Each structure stands twice: as structure tokens, then as C-alpha cells.
Amino acid sequence: MSSNNLKTQIISAKEQVQRVASIQGIAPETLNACATYFNDEQVLTYLQDPESINEKIIHVNQEKFADSLYKPLFLMRDATNERFELRREDGFNYYSIDLEAKGLNLRVGVDEEVHDLIMQKEFSSLNSISKQKFKKYSNDMVLENYSVGLDGIVVKYRDY
DSSP states (O other), X not given: OOHHHHHHHHHHHHHHHTTEEEETTBOOSOOOEEEEEEOSSOEEEEEEOOOOXXXXXXXXXXXXXXXXXXXXXXXXXXXXXXXXXXXXXXXXXXXEEEEEETTEEEEEEEEHHHHHHHHTTOGGGGGGSOHHHHHHHHHHHGGGTEEEOTTSEEEEEOOO
């Protein structure tokens, strides 16, 4: 996939996200369309805020939304026949697997508390987790090649 194809994907993502009116009855504060591509030499991410439109409106169920958000992590784990390993770094606990492909070395995972709630199917409790915690760790760990999202998803580029 080239950066040109990413632009096509971002257009499609923008069209999809524009239709989200609510998640469990609550209007989202922000909407983003994101597409990411990586190869041997680079990681490209396009992130755009779509314009609001008044087309067909979709109301998203919180459980289905949370399940869809975190499912790729569990699918990657299953596809690689790896087990999540609990890691503790600078007071931040997260489960992760290591992925290596074509010279790209990534550690991908999820915050321990988020992981446990997902495993217990306690999706409604995910909103009670402090986003400030994730912001703090994102800022603290960026120099160590970490990205910690406000959803608790962790990605580390391992350069070796």
C-alpha cells in the first residue's frame, strides 16, 4: 500500500466516521479517521478530522464498539500463536506481544486494567479508567519509542 492508497483509505474512513451520531446514547466529543501503513523503511499514519454531515446516522452500541476497538490486538495474538506477556515498565503495566516482519520490530499491547476489563466483558467500566493516566505515560514514554493511546493501546517500535 502506498501513501496514495492511504489517502483513499482515509476518505473511506472519513465517510464511515461521519455517520456516527452516538455511542451508547452519548455523542462523541471528537471523530477521527485514521489509516496506517508500514513497510521496511517507514511507518505512515494519516489522521484527519472529518466534516460533519447530515446523512444516515449510526448509533453505536458501547459493547460492540469496545469489542471492535480491541479485537485486532487479540486477533494478532491469536494469529501469531503468542501469549500476551505482562510487562511492567516505569510503573506502567501492560500486556503485549512482539511482532517482527520485514525488518520492523513492534511491541503491541494494551494496558493491564483495560485488558482485564475486556477479558471480563466489563465494557461499560472502560469509561471509568482515567485518560490522564494514559496521557501521562504517553508523555513519559515517548522518548523510549512508545505510543500509549487514550484507549490504553500500547505500541513500541523496537529498533535492534
